[in-house]
Amino acid sequence: MTSIENILFQHGPMMSSELANRLHSKESIPLNTASQKVSRNGKIKKIKGFYTSNQSFCFLEQHEQSGMYYERFVKSLYENGKKYWYCINALKLHGGMLRKDFLECYTNYPIQALKGHLPFNKVLQKFVEQGILVYNSPYYAIAPKFSMQRNSSVANRTIEMIKTDTLSSFHSLVKNIGLISFNTGEYFAEYGKFRWSFKGVSAVTGLFQNGSPGFLLADILLGTSIYKDDVNFFIEKIKSIQSFSNAPRLIPFLIVDDLDKEALGLLKQKGVVVGFIKELFGQKYAETLKELVSILTNAGASLKKNPEKYLDLIKQLKKYNEGLVNNIRGTLFEYMVGHIHSIDCQSIDLGREIIENNARHEMDILAIYSDRVVIAECKAKRSQIDFDVIDNWISIKIPAFKNWFDKQETYKKKRLEFEFWSTSGFTTTALNKLEIFSNSAQKYKVIYKQAEDMRQIAKDMDNKKLKEELDNFFLKTDV
16 A cells, blocks of 8 residues: 555545645655556545646545545535536535426526636536546436435425425415516526526616616525525526626525524625415425425435424414425325335435436335335325336336346345325326236336325324325315
8 A cells, every 4th residue: 555545544524735745744745646556546446627726636445435525525625616516516405306397496507608707618528527527417416435425316396386486486476466577577587697596687776777678587495494505596696697798787685494603693684585385385394394305305314203283383384385295295195105005114215316227217215114115105196197107117116126126135035015006096097007916026016006005004093184185185186
């Protein structure tokens, strides 16, 4: 092991400048010589292209399996490559995964060519090429090798639905009170070559300049703790636009559900309007959204601790925002199936993603029992499940899940079961396919559930709340 490798082995990943300084002290050689040795060493791994003074982040292959690798990499960007840190921080804030249009909003990289700035696509390409991010259209995610705790994909998608719905409500509000002109509101719009969650033209007196109206620009952050550094992306975007010659007058709006005091102070100091959801749409609605996001991001633990909480939230959301609760009906149905399994299983997971057979696959429900493992597919559709959906489940998903199951040493003595739950039932051809497959399967059990099966389960559980929501929400045909 070389001196350079030994330093990394003892002290963990570090910047090339720090590594050179340590080598300089250890071997009593000139600092310039130490820097050259670090630069030329081919036995260590490096991340390049993100740092000031042409530095690199140095580590050993074994570090990629340790928790310190991710934390030190993030710190290295914050201290030596701040403009790139915004991207990683945005992903970190949102459970490691973000849809492209949201990520464009949460970084201060322009989406169109702008002098003095690297555009979004080039920055993200650098991250992907070095294996820091992975792109599975339309989502960017922090690479699995960083071993950070992640939200499930179903939680991420649902939180994004909540944000989109909140933006729609915000649009109605600012339009109705006259902050923006009628029919000018746009979602995920470009302005000043940057992406914004919302944009509207404002004809409010005082915003006109040289006969031209001003603009309202907004981004939204919810479902996570937000601190001072986390709001700088927004401030930097506004700062860039205001640096333009003949810059328009703006109303910058950041919509949040919660905010650290320092972050709030910074935003106020910079003239940003902070739109708390509780102030915009009411305290009760804000609390309901916060509780919903919490159970989605901690689904397994929530189901074990308070399995019926989601049923109360469905009732509350129906009062405040029936459109939203109907939009996330699929996610809530998965949660309901998870609820049923959570009564007796040892552990449960929603939205577990795996990579098998050269493709990414998602398990709606993964329930681990003392004697078996259940992988369930859940569909809350208005129309019956057709043959193609069942054929894809049988020919693509089940083989991938079976391969994954066979590799899990802890499941060796457990049997495997597959379930397909449908609120709307199955077409005749789909049902025939299921029946034939279920009767012929030998290495695992295959079960399918329809409306009456679910009603019987709720009856057997003697759960009045579940039975009511099954009839009034999940199995209701006119939602």
